[in-house]
Amino acid sequence: MDTQSVFIVDNYIGGSWTPPASGKRVPSLNPARHGETVGEVPVSGIDDLNRAVAAADEARRAWNMLTGAQRGAFLFKAADLLENRIEEIGRTMTREMGKTIGEAKGETARGAAILRYYAGEGMRKTGDVIPSTDADALMFTTRVPLGVVGVISPWNFPVAIPVWKMAPALIYGNAVVWKPATETAVTASLVMQCFHDAGFPAGTVNMVVGSGAVVGQGIAEHPGIHGITFTGSNGVGKRVGQAALARGAKYQLEMGGKNPIIVAADADLELAAEAAVSGGLRSTGQKCTATSRAIVVSEVYDAFKEKLLAKVSNLVVGDGLDAKTWLGPCANENQYDTVMNFIRKGKEEGAVLLVGGERPDDPALREGFYVTPAVFEGVTPEMSIAREEIFGPVLALIEVRDLKEAIAAANDTEFGLSASLYTRNIGNALTFIKESEAGLVRVNAETAGVELQAPFGGMKQSSSHSREQGTAAIEFYTSVKTVFVKP
Incomplete structure (x- = not known):
């Protein structure tokens, strides 16, 4: 039996670690020795999700008022913290979901690289000047954030996948509510601690741990969430997409492969x-x-x-x-x-x-x-x-x-x-x-x-035909605004 201490995980809402409203937690077990508890993780409900969405909604406007370079500075800090904690995060990931320690540390390093990549995107262009038929007018496009983005991530890549979803959401001016997989919520909490220690404004990034049926579906159906990015099984992904479509929210699904x-x-x-x-x-x-x-x-x-x-x-x-x-x-x-x-x-x-x-x-x-x-x-x-x-x-x-x-x-x-x-x-x-x-x-x-740095996504039943990562991410996390100015 491993004698390492057991992590007690809370939700992260509005800049603070918060116990679940239910007061309940479930064990996260080591798949290499299923008698060993790695951590106790929250059983959250809709009340927890509502608080997280409210915090994100309150934070998103001030966050979007920062320049891309200012937002990028926070991502650079988070990248440094993640990289400095590779040993702890990698070891926890291995204990929690079984991946070899070399792969786990490599994945954590990749998370830091993703954060740095998108931190740099804060200095890239966000629009184009378009010739107008009116000689006295200026016409151009710019991009605006969706608002609050819900992130639903799986257990197989508990650092890389949520980071490659959250980093572009944040750099383009959105606030985030993240539901990690319960099976890897201890690892998720260590990633979230990096965001906290990087000084992200309260409410900009939130984490709610709970079941897919409650918290995941709640994200898909929540009127205060304007975009949902999901990675997981086809059956669950389709339910998320249907719920988002029913209320007109933007959604992105990355699902299975053969x-x-x-x-x-x-x-x-x-x-x-x-x-x-x-x-x-x-x-x-x-x-x-x-x-x-x-x-x-x-x-x-x-x-x-x-x-x-x-x-x-x-x-x-x-x-x-x-x-x-x-x-x-x-x-x-x-x-x-x-x-x-x-x-x-x-x-x-x-x-x-x-x-x-x-x-x-x-x-x-x-x-x-x-x-x-x-x-x-x-x-x-x-x-x-x-x-x-x-x-x-x-x-x-x-x-x-x-x-x-x-x-x-x-x-x-x-x-x-x-x-x-x-x-x-x-x-x-x-x-x-x-x-x-x-x-x-x-x-x-x-x-x-x-x-x-390259677009990623599938065809047929493997995705919603959108693309993640690289410069393609801007297409999902923002909307185009066309501007016409005439003196």
Whole structure:
């Protein structure tokens, strides 16, 4: 049993740490040792949310009156604080959701980089001069904030995703009400402490911890919230979008993926196998951009499979705080059960389990939500493991005749988040780029890779067709105002 102190988490409303109105908290458990409590986190309700929205509404006008450079100065301070606390935040993240300590610290560093990127955006242009047909008039556009933005973030990236939503919201003059995932609310509280210590004006950034059904849906339905940015499952995302649409609020949804890596006949098989393992199994497969399907041309199928299985067999499963660990536990019991059910379905539907898909034998891992990385072959397009998002360390091998069939198989999904091709042929690459039905396409790189300065989002059922990150973020977090001035 870990003897570390248990965090007691409060909501952050109007510049102060505030207990939930219910007085209730639930434990946040370590998925590596589910008998270990990392923290006690709030069970908040609509009263807590109403107070947070009121605080944000009161703060937003004064915040917007600051210049972009002045707002950026606060983001720069928050970035420094986040970077200085990498060790504490990374360790807490690993204890709370299982990610390896190297990945957790890397994610925290990325959060600092995102804050700095958007801090700089405070000095960028926010409009254009447009020629008028009236010779005496000046016509131009500017951008104005939405007002109060509701942020609903998931547990798999408890620092990077909320930061890449909050940073642009703030730099463009909005106030924020953030609902982090309950499963990673301790980590969220450490991030929020950085915003507090950076001196953000009271009410500019608020955090309310509670269930998606209460606080998340409350954000979607709240008349005082003017825009909602959501990352999570498709089912929940659609409910958020419907609620926002019903009252005319702006919304942005980033949802699931069933991301393929295509291995062409001329691919570098060593690099392709490494990409399938890294893209599909790192972070225990708990990324929306994780590789779920490896679609391999018959000519190189056996050679690729051999390399892939050799790499998978060498992966070390264990506690993310152990430096030797490559793959930690599933983030919680529900996710572990989901992964095991998909593995069972795969076998029942006729796929062949080549390796993994079970609890590790190590007695030291019995208390955690561990599953050994699984690789299936003989997978056909109608099988559950070929169609549904698993969000776990499961790879489905699909054999095809040629690149044309591979691209068709890759597109045969309701999702369209990311896709990858390994080839040495520029013609293959150009065909793939043109025909792939995904918002992020990568050639000779794994599916799971998102650069903070580039637009990110999916096609089909993977998103609301908006884009996050980079300069594209301004499109969601602001509205265009056209100005006509005549003396």
